[in-house]
Amino acid sequence: MAKLKPFKSGPVTARSMPFWCVANELGDPFGKTVLEHLPSTEVCKIICEAAADGLIEMTSFHDGDLVPWDPKKPEDDLDKKSEAYGTLQEIKGMLKEAGLTVNTATCSLHTNPLFRRGGLTNPDRKIRELARKKVERTLRIGNMLGAKYFTYWVARDGFEVSVKVPWKNVHQWMADALDGVFDYIQANKLTNYKGGTIEPKPNEPRGHMFLPTSGHAVGFICGKLKNADFWGVNPELLQHESMTLLNALNTVSFLVSTGKLFFLHFGCQIKGQFDNDFPPLVGPEGLKETVQMFWLLDELRWKGVVEYDSHMLRCEGDPDDQIGCRRKFVRNASTALTVALELADRLKGDWAKDLDESEADILGIMKMCGLSEKAMADKTRKK
Numbered sequence: 001m002a003k004l005k006p007f008k009s010g011p012v013t014a015r016s017m018p019f020w021c022v023a024n025e026l027g028d029p030f031g032k033t034v035l036e037h038l039p040s041t042e043v044c045k046i047i048c049e050a051a052a053d054g055l056i057e058m059t060s061f062h063d064g065d066l067v068p069w070d071p072k073k074p075e076d077d078l079d080k081k082s083e084a085y086g087t088l089q090e091i092k093g094m095l096k097e098a099g100l101t102v103n104t105a106t107c108s109l110h111t112n113p114l115f116r117r118g119g120l121t122n123p124d125r126k127i128r129e130l131a132r133k134k135v136e137r138t139l140r141i142g143n144m145l146g147a148k149y150f151t152y153w154v155a156r157d158g159f160e161v162s163v164k165v166p167w168k169n170v171h172q173w174m175a176d177a178l179d180g181v182f183d184y185i186q187a188n189k190l191t192n193y194k195g196g197t198i199e200p201k202p203n204e205p206r207g208h209m210f211l212p213t214s215g216h217a218v219g220f221i222c223g224k225l226k227n228a229d230f231w232g233v234n235p236e237l238l239q240h241e242s243m244t245l246l247n248a249l250n251t252v253s254f255l256v257s258t259g260k261l262f263f264l265h266f267g268c269q270i271k272g273q274f275d276n277d278f279p280p281l282v283g284p285e286g287l288k289e290t291v292q293m294f295w296l297l298d299e300l301r302w303k304g305v306v307e308y309d310s311h312m313l314r315c316e317g318d319p320d321d322q323i324g325c326r327r328k329f330v331r332n333a334s335t336a337l338t339v340a341l342e343l344a345d346r347l348k349g350d351w352a353k354d355l356d357e358s359e360a361d362i363l364g365i366m367k368m369c370g371l372s373e374k375a376m377a378d379k380t381r382k383k
């Protein structure tokens with residue numbers, strides 16, 4: 001078994017590359033997928049290789065990224081003769097060999113059309129029951145692979161038509177389901193879990209989501225969940241917050257101050273657009289906000305895991321080099337994080353103290369880009 005060198009840089013204690021990001025086949029609403037489906041063990045190979053290369057220390061998954069789900073066999077993971085059990089054991093062995101640990105296990109309640117009206121908040125009691133069983137299976141899979149967290153991403157728990165929403169029930173259904181997660185972990189002594197997270201998102205795939213922002217998630221945790229201390233938030237920055245023009249620094253400082261920033265999902269985004277899921281630092285905007293976010297996390301003395309959550313650009317998918325383009329994607333993500341942390345480091349110190357806002361912002365850019373203040377002043381005045 002490989003022992004990975006710990007990653008410690010500024011606020012970041014480990015870098016996690018999830019299965020779903022590497023596996024992404026790059027389909028979109030306007031066109032077919034660019035890449036082929038890879039079996040989960042093949043995806044795992046790419047992830048393990050990245051760990052051996054010193055690029056990542058952790059990974060994460062949805063249940064469905066590892067093994068298919070058959071609603072008629074809700075406990076196949078417990079059956080040692082099942083295909084699911086065999087695949088999960090194989091993946092467990094590969095991760096162990098590579099020295100990779102698991103950050104979070106999350107349940108896919110978005111892919112199967114059964115959940116088209118929602119998972120935890122589906123108006124049909126039988127579908128909510130199915131969602132509960134699928135969540136419990138995911139918790140067991142996470143336990144088998146040693147996941148530190150269970151994540152509830154809001155998936156299809158949202159709406160398009162306001163007058164059709166069971167408003168009197170939705171929040172309670174969500175609370176019952178998440179309290180159920182805590183109870184299941186306790187009852188089955190799944191001691192690998194140190195917490196659960198909510199990942200808010202304003203819209204997509206639904207018109208509106210019931211937990212659209214980090215503020216909603218914290219309010220929901222503190223106001224409605226029985227074991228609020230167990231639960232935190234993993235905001236997706238820049239993407240989910242930027243979709244509604246929110247600012248990453250405002251989000252992380254709020255979450256750190258409320259003790260709810262458990263880990264980050266990390267990628268890039270054009271403000272106000274659909275969920276771009278651009279790779280970190282890639283795209284026409286976001287550099288300044290990303291760098292300042294890591295600067296602030298360091299100032300706030302926050303320490304934790306950064307988990308990439310993006311996919312390569314659709315135009316970068318190479319059907320003739322299915323593995324190669326995925327390897328490049330992982331490498332680019334970790335390179336971008338290194339760059340962001342390095343640039344954030346240049347902002348340390350109290351140089352902004354006696355400056356007005358505009359001066360501070362411009363000097364911050366000079367510092368970030370390694371430009372000399374004097375050289376810039378000379379060029380400006382044409383000396």
Ligand code: XUL
Nearest residue numbers: 106153199236265275309
């Ligand atoms: C979707 C998203 C998800 C979650 C995990 O926007 O971010 O991939 O992170 O289900």
Ligand code: MN
Nearest residue numbers: 199236265309
């Ligand atoms: Mn995410």
